[in-house]
Amino acid sequence: MLSQDKINRINELSKKSKTIGLSIEEAKEQTKLRKEYLESFRSSMRNTIENVKVLDPQGNDVTPQKVKEAKNKKYLN
Template structure:
């Protein structure tokens, strides 16, 4: 997600609050918002994949994706 896409999200938000959006703009807004949410989730996953926990006994536990059964 780049700065232009974020600026467009904000532009559509302000336009929706003021004069309203056309159906095409509503679709664009929904797509941009979905892309933004996916970007945030991916960034958070990347950060959490690099986090380690220091246990009271001094050992280190890596946080990793848990298997879903």
């Protein structure tokens, strides 16, 4: 998870870019922070999806095969 300081900085840079604009250094920092945020988000989402088990109303496991394979691959590595 991304630290709250970094999230706050992303928001500051976003507001500044909409009002007065960013310097070249700030634009590079914004790009770097956004990339880091997206990597963190994707990792978290992937982890959530890999730990999901889908059940139908009768209680049968209907988890998609792709999710099962990803989970098995994760635990084998």
